[in-house]
Amino acid sequence: MTELQTAHWLGLDSSHLSPIDDHHGLMQPTKQAWLAMVEAAANDGLTLNLVSSYRSFxxxxxxxxxxxxxxxxxxxxxxxxxxMAQLTELEKILAIMRFSALPGTSRHHWGTDLDVYSKPLQQQPLQLVASEYQSGGPQFQTHQWLQQRAHEFDFFFPYSDDLGGVACEPWHLSHRPMAEKVESMRQPEAILDAIVNANVAGQKTIAANFDTLFARFVSPISRLR
Structure with a gap:
């Protein structure tokens, strides 16, 4: 397995990934865990599909x-x-970060995290909203199965609870062994440098409030299964 470098967890280099198909890639141990979980779900009559996996900076x-x-x-x-036109730059940033990560901070950069649904259960276009995974929603069966079985494959839900930053994401799974390894390498200073160097929209306001944003939206996750 490729030795992880800063560019990997920032989403600037995808050489550490193993492709799943033409659209998705994961770190090799995460890929193996995902494929094993897909097989287990199929044995229970459920088809699991990826909405997204790796996403670059x-x-x-x-x-x-x-x-x-x-x-x-x-x-x-x-x-x-x-x-959005009525908001200050900081208000815009706070509104966006409720549901979308700052470039450089997304767990999808790592190749350890994935968004999951069951295509056969989805009759309408998937919106990726919590109600789709709640009782009465088309993906409720998917979520129930994942809650019961995902931990067997070392996956957990990092956004299962609203901790005051990122909203609940019942579709988002993280492969604990690899994600914790990447998380231990993460350096806020490198993230901010990448944001500034890429001229990300709102970068000056992001930089001025970075510590607060990181503490509210990036660090807190639900660590239980």
Whole structure:
């Protein structure tokens, strides 16, 4: 396995990944765990599919910049579009970070995290909102199975609880052994340098408030299964 470097966990280098298909890649141990879990689910009559796995810094920046600049909608906790043009830069950043990570801070950069659904259960386009995974939602069966079985493959839900920063993400799984290894390497200073060097939208306000943003939206996760 490729020795992890700063560029890997920042999403600037994907050479540490093993491809799953034309669209998805994960670190090799995470890939093996994912494929084993897919097989177990299939044995129980459930098809598991990836919505997303690895996401590069550049891709995360496109999402971020478009939201910050008003080219892509930002939703509030009630799935209502936020009037971004009326907000200060800091207010925009806080609104975006509720559901989208700052480039350089996304766990999807690591190759250890994935968003999961069951395509056969989804009759309408997937929105990736919590209600889809709750009782009565099309992905409720998926979430129930994952809650019962994902831990057997060393996966956990890092955003199972609302800790005051990132909203609940019942579709998001993290492969604990590899994610904890990457997390121990993470350096806030390197993240901020990457944000500034890439000219991420709102970078001056991000830099001025970085410690607070990191403490609220990046560090806290739900560590239980």
């Amino acid at each position: 550049g891709r995360q920046q496109v999402i971020w910049d478009n939201k910050f600049n008003g080219h892509r909608p930002v939703l509030d906790d009630h799935n209502v579009p936020v009037a």
